[in-house]
Amino acid sequence: MSWSRAEVSALAAKAARGAGAPAAQAALFGQAAALHLAQGRRAEALTEALDMLPEGPIGSLPLVLQRALPEAAVGNVVDVDWDGDRELAQSYVDTLPVPCVVRTQGVDKLTLGFVGSERPLPLRRISGCDALIAQMTKLARRTFVPESAASRLSGAGAGLSDND
Amino acid sequence: MKDYVPPPEAPLRAPAQVMRLSRMGSMFPTRLSFLRTLMRFLAAEKAQVSRLVWAMCARGYGHAVYSISFGGHTYALVAVSTELAPQDRTDRVIAEAWDSSYVLYDGVPDADEVARICATAPLQEAARFTERDLVLSRANKSVRLFQHVVERLRAGQQPDRRMVDEIGYLMRTTAVYGNGKFGIADRACIDTRPGLQGPFMAEMLTVWLIRQFTHDLVEHVGQGRLDRDLKRHLGIGNSTGLGMAPFLVTHPVLLNNWMLARETALARVRALRHLEPERATRLIALAGRAGRHLAEWRVPDAAHQARIDRLRADWAAFAAAMTAEALAKDGALARLVQASAAQSEDLQELLVALMLEPFPELVNGLADCMADPVGPLPDPLADTGQLREEIARSFDWALVPDYADDAQCKQFWYVSAAKQEPRLGNRFADSGAELESPLDIARRIKALFLDLPEWSEAVPAFLERYPDHLLAVQRVALTTRYPYAEIRDNLIGAGCRPIDMLRCKLAFFGASKFDPKSDRWTRITLCQGAPLADELDRRADDWWLPVFDA
Numbered sequence: 001m002s003w004s005r006a007e008v009s010a011l012a013a014k015a016a017r018g019a020g021a022p023a024a025q026a027a028l029f030g031q032a033a034a035l036h037l038a039q040g041r042r043a044e045a046l047t048e049a050l051d052m053l054p055e056g057p058i059g060s061l062p063l064v065l066q067r068a069l070p071e072a073a074v075g076n077v078v079d080v081d082w083d084g085d086r087e088l089a090q091s092y093v094d095t096l097p098v099p100c101v102v103r104t105q106g107v108d109k110l111t112l113g114f115v116g117s118e119r120p121l122p123l124r125r126i127s128g129c130d131a132l133i134a135q136m137t138k139l140a141r142r143t144f145v146p147e148s149a150a151s152r153l154s155g156a157g158a159g160l161s162d163n164d
Numbered sequence: 165m166k167d168y169v170p171p172p173e174a175p176l177r178a179p180a181q182v183m184r185l186s187r188m189g190s191m192f193p194t195r196l197s198f199l200r201t202l203m204r205f206l207a208a209e210k211a212q213v214s215r216l217v218w219a220m221c222a223r224g225y226g227h228a229v230y231s232i233s234f235g236g237h238t239y240a241l242v243a244v245s246t247e248l249a250p251q252d253r254t255d256r257v258i259a260e261a262w263d264s265s266y267v268l269y270d271g272v273p274d275a276d277e278v279a280r281i282c283a284t285a286p287l288q289e290a291a292r293f294t295e296r297d298l299v300l301s302r303a304n305k306s307v308r309l310f311q312h313v314v315e316r317l318r319a320g321q322q323p324d325r326r327m328v329d330e331i332g333y334l335m336r337t338t339a340v341y342g343n344g345k346f347g348i349a350d351r352a353c354i355d356t357r358p359g360l361q362g363p364f365m366a367e368m369l370t371v372w373l374i375r376q377f378t379h380d381l382v383e384h385v386g387q388g389r390l391d392r393d394l395k396r397h398l399g400i401g402n403s404t405g406l407g408m409a410p411f412l413v414t415h416p417v418l419l420n421n422w423m424l425a426r427e428t429a430l431a432r433v434r435a436l437r438h439l440e441p442e443r444a445t446r447l448i449a450l451a452g453r454a455g456r457h458l459a460e461w462r463v464p465d466a467a468h469q470a471r472i473d474r475l476r477a478d479w480a481a482f483a484a485a486m487t488a489e490a491l492a493k494d495g496a497l498a499r500l501v502q503a504s505a506a507q508s509e510d511l512q513e514l515l516v517a518l519m520l521e522p523f524p525e526l527v528n529g530l531a532d533c534m535a536d537p538v539g540p541l542p543d544p545l546a547d548t549g550q551l552r553e554e555i556a557r558s559f560d561w562a563l564v565p566d567y568a569d570d571a572q573c574k575q576f577w578y579v580s581a582a583k584q585e586p587r588l589g590n591r592f593a594d595s596g597a598e599l600e601s602p603l604d605i606a607r608r609i610k611a612l613f614l615d616l617p618e619w620s621e622a623v624p625a626f627l628e629r630y631p632d633h634l635l636a637v638q639r640v641a642l643t644t645r646y647p648y649a650e651i652r653d654n655l656i657g658a659g660c661r662p663i664d665m666l667r668c669k670l671a672f673f674g675a676s677k678f679d680p681k682s683d684r685w686t687r688i689t690l691c692q693g694a695p696l697a698d699e700l701d702r703r704a705d706d707w708w709l710p711v712f713d714a
Binding site: 001002003004005006007014022023024025027059062063066067069070072095097125141142143144145146147148 | 292294295343344345346347348349350351352538539540541542544546578579580581582584587589594595596599601602623624627628631632634635637638
């Protein structure tokens with residue numbers, strides 16, 4: 001089975017929320033996860049990130065982005081502290097509006113180089129990550145509110161009959 | 165090459181005035197509405213609709229394929245019509261069967277692909293789709309009107325005009341899914357194609373083609389031909405609930421771009437000092453058409469009908485002052501807007517929509533600015549001092565409510581386990597508030613404001629201590645570049661009416677004849693008065709607030 005990027009992004013965001021991430025961090029993880037998989041990067045990096053919540057990269061990489069954002073202009077280079085998965089970091093900076101190349105510097109630093117060239121469009125269909133999808137689906141369910149008799153009746157505010 | 169000089173503009177209406185729920189819930193379609201933009205594009209492209217397949221039994225069950233080419237691509241609508249028992253007919257998202265289902269396909273499907281879609285489209289959310297499938301939709305019959313039209317056509321007669329006017333459509337869609345849902349193509353696959361760059365263009369194309377299918381289907385079953393003016397007045401209905409409402413909160417840049425385009429258009433029109441006589445004549449004629457449209461807009465809900473009746477009476481009085489003499493005076497348009505300030509928001513927003521209509525050269529180009537091709541470009545905040553200033557400047561409205569007060573936090577948004585759709589609960593009566601969706605922007609902004617340090621520090625350092633505030637920080641960072649990005653109301657307060665969010669979004673689609681069924685559910689009509697497939701060359705852009713005798 002293959003997945004659209006939008007599906008994976010929405011599912012990953014819900015999964016991160018279900019695993020305890022704050023709303024914005026979960027949404028960023030969703031965007032990064034879709035780009036990550038669409039670029040053919042390791043699905044295990046996402047699994048590990050979800051497993052580490054409430055610690056780990058889903059909480060810390062958004063702050064890396066916050067530090068980089070003021071410098072996000074073509075030609076700039078920023079050093080940031082980061083000792084986690086470089087590919088996952090690349091997927092996060094891929095969500096920035098300016099194309100950015102991540103390079104490792106020592107064991108706990110990354111160099112973010114904002115380049116001027118067009119970012120290649122990551123339009124690849126997402127497939128081959130069934131275990132991750134299953135994990136995310138399970139975590140996402142934690143954010144859903146079970147239906148009650150009252151909510152089923154009121155639903156989204158519709159009437160009960162549509163035979164007009 | 166000449167530089168483009170934008171037309172003069174009056175000051176924009178302030179976000180504090182425009183971005184209130186009650187005003188958003190008073191909006192009307194304009195010539196910037198997406199269906200209008202699509203029709204203009206299709207007309208300019210001389211696009212032609214072809215019916216490639218019509219495999220339908222005498223009772224109207226089977227499938228059909230339509231194709232249309234523009235911008236160097238061909239698209240096809242595969243329509244599947246199935247028998248549905250009355251007890252299974254519901255517009256709610258929990259439905260599992262529909263009268264008809266649709267896929268907008270990228271290219272022309274071969275027989276295998278048509279067979280695949282005929283098997284999967286009727287299952288909707290329960291099936292999986294492919295990257296060739298661009299939009300997924302379904303529609304239910306207005307049984308009463310569909311049956312009436314069939315009976316009349318079979319008797320060699322035309323349907324009752326009053327009934328056509330009262331209902332306005334043969335079928336209504338209950339969902340139109342795009343952008344990757346259930347495996348269909350991501351919007352990124354098509355958003356650079358001519359004609360589909362604008363927001364929801366593929367969805368609007370689907371809706372317009374579905375309308376064509378409903379006309380063909382009723383004529384097939386009725387074995388007769390509808391008069392052209394009757395057919396043109398048969399739009400396509402839509403039934404919409406809460407699922408649509410959070411979009412405006414979760415897509416702040418799009419919301420900004422839609423509103424900014426409309427407000428810029430209004431500012432350009434208000435800046436006109438002098439109105440040519442032919443424009444004045446056009447404006448007066450359109451004001452009259454708006455009055456007739458209001459007279460034809462009848463809904464079952466007594467409260468909403470009373471609101472329409474008030475607007476109809478107020479509009480009649482207001483429009484009476486729009487005479488050729490009055491409009492010939494310098495600054496007449498700006499004065500009209502000033503005069504409307506004493507009227508209801510319904511009338512003010514109707515006037516805005518009217519004023520854009522006679523000025524395509526000032527307005528139409530702004531439709532190119534309504535997409536979000538690059539994503540948010542937030543202005544970085546230097547430190548928490550600047551963060552505090554921005555909140556005070558743009559979110560003062562969010563600091564006022566006491567969110568500990570029951571009335572200010574009575575409602576909570578959540579996602580239902582049943583269909584994974586947005587819902588709104590009562591925090592003090594329903595379970596699940598601990599799983600609240602993050603649409604409580606105003607409350608979050610105030611919480612951020614209260615936690616800001618008295619000294620100034622770097623925002624990332626602050627967020628190290630308060631990671632939960634990142635969402636609020638992001639929203640504040642957007643406001644300088646995107647002033648219309650935020651709905652300036654408390655979306656969890658007892659007074660929040662989701663129907664206002666629905667009407668705003670649907671007006672941008674081009675909807676009219678809003679028919680609310682509750683404060684969180686509405687029926688609407690799309691494409692009423694829109695050109696039929698063979699009329700794009702002559703009626704593409706004159707169907708604002710359509711009336712039956714136009």
